Amino acid sequence: MARPPHARERVIDAYEALLISEGERAATLDAVARAAGVSKGGLLYHFSSKEELASAMLARLARLVDEDVAAMHVAKTGPVEYYLRTSVMMDDALDRAIIAVSRLAQGGSQPAAEALHGMRERSAAEIRPHVRDQAALDLVLLLSDGLFFNNAVDSDGSDGVVPSGTALDELVALVLQATRP
Amino acid sequence: MARPPHARERVIDAYEALLISEGERAATLDAVARAAGVSKGGLLYHFSSKEELASAMLARLARLVDEDVAAMHVAKTGPVEYYLRTSVMMDDALDRAIIAVSRLAQGGSQPAAEALHGMRERSAAEIRPHVRDQAALDLVLLLSDGLFFNNAVDSDGSDGVVPSGTALDELVALVLQATRP
């Protein structure tokens, strides 16, 4: 575990990148192997089925969520602002994992849908004490989902629909004001 | 156009239903034909390729969006409340079309992603005059996206993450209060 052995991580990286940029349909074993610089046989030595590769992606997400919840817990700005701001950082490792897994979920993977659901529960538990009521909690969570959804759909190109810079600052201020206990 | 000619609409219905309930991967020509009660050959008489079937789905969405924008324009409750409330009505024809197309978009279809983007632009234009500023507009649009995203991921089963009843009333009230000009 300490020293990441070999090409395993590179394969997951390639899988993740393909899911994000080309969609679930295009993330075939062939394509993933090519992108990772190994043969299909080589890939299937590390992950003996496509399902196992997907499981590894889910495990990566779980690990990053653990780290993020810990960071959210000690964030100077408070969990709400932390949560919203990190929801728009497309190149963060966690955000990439979330988008990749959401592609798997929309592709029909039940375990992926459950992983997303569980992640949401944990964030909710962290945020609940810092907002006014249930409606405020719903607002924060749904807003974050909307941010991710747009990141996921845009991803390849197109002009940012997602607010950034000053627009994001104002949005965060508005939400904080509307949900503060 | 007046009298829906034949099995064409039934095929699109089946395609839409499969996209929603089973995901893009499962919506094969075989499965769609079976669900629509025609043979694969029969399906391919009406839509000479899978891409054409997807185009028909996009055309249906475009038609429903036209109707919805018109309805939003004359809604008694105002466009903001109308927009938010219709974002959670899973069995509305428009919502079903949006979810189906979002599955295509996340499956990697560029035209589907563009259709979603265009739809968003039209809603934004309708809502903009009824909210305080850009941050308020972003809030309403992203919240609606979050609602749809959750509807799309849940769809099959699981307990509603999406607020309804009193919870939805309170959420709408909170947003209206926070965004009013």
Added chain:
DNA sequence: GTCTATATAGCGATAGAC
């Protein structure tokens, strides 16, 4: 207009050499 039968290609997975 709808069917059956078939061609073609791509995917996931296995076998076995190195």
Added chain:
DNA sequence: GTCTATCGCTATATAGAC
């Protein structure tokens, strides 16, 4: 631990009968 070769299945699409 990684490769090449290949099998079996499924998916899209075509051809032609009815």
